[in-house]
Amino acid sequence: MATFPRTSSLAFVAVLLTLGCTSNPTPHPGLSDTAQPDAYVPSGDAQRNVCANLGGQWSDDDEVCTEVDQGFDANAGAAQPPEGPPAADIVGLDVTGAAGDYAFTVIIASDDVDCEHYTDWWEVVLVDGTLVYREVQLHPHVDEQPFTRTGGHLAIAEDALVLVRAHFHPDGYVGVAWVGSVKDGFTAARISAQFAGDLDEADPLPPACTP
Secondary structure (H helix, E strand, O other), X not given: XXXXXXXXXXXXXXXHHOOOOOOOOOOOOOEOHHHOOHHHOOOHHHHHHHHHHOOOEEEOOOOEEEOOOOOOOOOOOOOOOOOOOOOEEEEEEEEEEEOOEEEEEEEEEEOOOEOOEEEEEEEEEEOOOOEEEEEEOOOOOOOOEOEXXXXXXXXXXXXXXXXXEEEEEOOEOOOOEEEXXXXXXXXXXXXXXXXXXXXXXXXXXXXXXOO
């Protein structure tokens, strides 16, 4: 079972929610602070340590890890910049269970507008690009921001290095992801949208969107 520091970090969440959403006057409109459990957001110090262990560079301004040197960005182009197209940001993460049978709970803040612009899935990917888990979304979450989802029975080891990210239709893997392991903890990170980019055509894919 992953144990993260329970230090209050609403300021950190607030910073994350402002990233990557220049198309909207107010990034991620309709966000509610009450929908962001503190328990799902490791403290800044904890994330900074994870970032260092991953060979990344911690940004004090954005409170996010960049330039992770663990294969996520290898031959995949530059990481997503702090500002860009509409985004789907992972703003909280919690892991429960035991090795070989973990449940991941994610909080996603995204610039959903309609079926043409929305978060259509979130997923867990190994550092070698193997898709471990994907949960598709059947409709946009315009009035539910951020929204929380849980996926279970992930057959990974506690020290397996994974990437947790969301996919925004039609722009792709844009936004803040999380990297790390159950054993050593996770940190918010900006990872190249091209990492394991071929997974955007892998099953399961979402069915027709329901407004």
